[in-house]
Amino acid sequence: MTNSMLLTFITWDVSSDIFNIPIINHPIRWYGLFWLLGIVLCYKILWSRLKNEGRPAEFLDQLSIYIVAGTIIGARLGHILFYDPSYYLSNPLKIFAIWEGGLASHGGGIGILVAIFLFARKQKLPFLWVADRIALVVPIAGACIRLGNLMNSEMIGTPTDLPWAFVFTSIDQIPRHPAQLYEAMFCVLLFLLMNHLWTKAILKNNIGNCFAMLLILLFSFRFLDEFLKINQEDFENSLFINMGQLLSIPFILLGSALLVINSKKKNRLPIAK
Template sequence: MNYFVWDINPVLVSFGPFHIHWYGLLFAAAILSGLEFMKRVYRLEGKDESSLDALFIYAIIGIVIGARLGHCIFYDPDYYLAHPMKIFAVWEGGLASHGGGLGVLIALYLGCKKYKINFIWLIDRLVIPTALFGFFVRMGNFMNSEILGKPTDVPWAIIFARVDSLPRHPAQLYEGFSYLIIFFILTYIYKKQYKTLKPGFLFGLFLVLIFTVRFLVEFVKVRQADFSLGIDLSMGQVLSIPFLILGFGLIIWSRKK
């Protein structure tokens, strides 16, 4: 069978020693689109935009620090304990979405306390562009030929020529387009019900949808952890379970409000 061969250079353009990577471009697009979405939310609901830029800086710092520490702690702790300075080498790759999720929640909680903003109100709206953020990031992973799927013979398998010659599940595309669909679902619900939304409902629904996708896609994804947990579940699946429980809990709590 003739499989699609993916052999794109991760570097979009170079200027001497300076390089612009597809991943960096898509990451920047994710940040800018999220900021623009939240500005529209603030205008729609008549909120003061003066604190939004500062809160977004909190969010980006929380995502980057949390995602990096999550990767170091959850996926390769032995290596980073032996080479602690490598924790700061973000340019070498290694970001964990679960750690990024925890990081952004902690950072925004602190930001909301400083600027006296209702934390649940903000998170209920911020999760919508966060789903779009996930789409852009997975497209960046696809351009980098990373976060690979397991070898397979399904007709839509892709050969990542920069890695090997094996046809694999395009796990990045499974996740990326699922996140894009979730973005449209959350956007639709928000536009229809933003005046009557129960606190915590969109946040809970986001967690359930996103981490259900993550849990399922892990079955066809190459395991990222360099050690075995001694169970059939991957580290990504184990880390998804608390977020799923929290999501269902928030939905139930919001319906009782």
């Protein structure tokens, strides 16, 4: 690859660190900032929805604690179990070293489902009622996380000669698909679509439809986007499809089954307390 050819592509040489905290000599990273941005945006958007339904602020505060904890714990355990179990079995204390990286979005998805179940049971609400409202903001959180991946130059794409290819200089000098950016852009579009359909009451009429739509569309795109990413772990090279695609299939099937079930019955929404 010559220098003249590289000029036709986007050179990505952004540092993952924003600045260093002098006293403790620890960096503030873009990835953490985007995680925080995702949490704040989700909270603000969800609050506007729940407030209109007569829910108090305490309701959202409790729900937020469940969801954030479920996301982080699930994402961490997902990475450990799905991608590198042997390493963590040999180094069990590293399980807690979350600051070193290692979060899996599919594990985060499972963690969110568990958190919704526990919260819904405590509040005596239908699982799908809570899941629908969480589904409205999940895409914006996903967009923020993928932008964090982009800033970290991780989850990079396969080589390409398309004019919008990124050259991740911290990795190599090969133009690649900005697969993280593709997914971030899709998540923003999905967020806008779902919230538009919710406002028009198209998704609101049948409990569970919003949640089902999220599962089908988000994980279908994730399945396709994986074809444009390099594998995260060496063992994936021997698989017909990679781990991200394998883990996306159950979510797609769950969403499809829920949509079929919902098409055969009408579910009334609970009245806000």
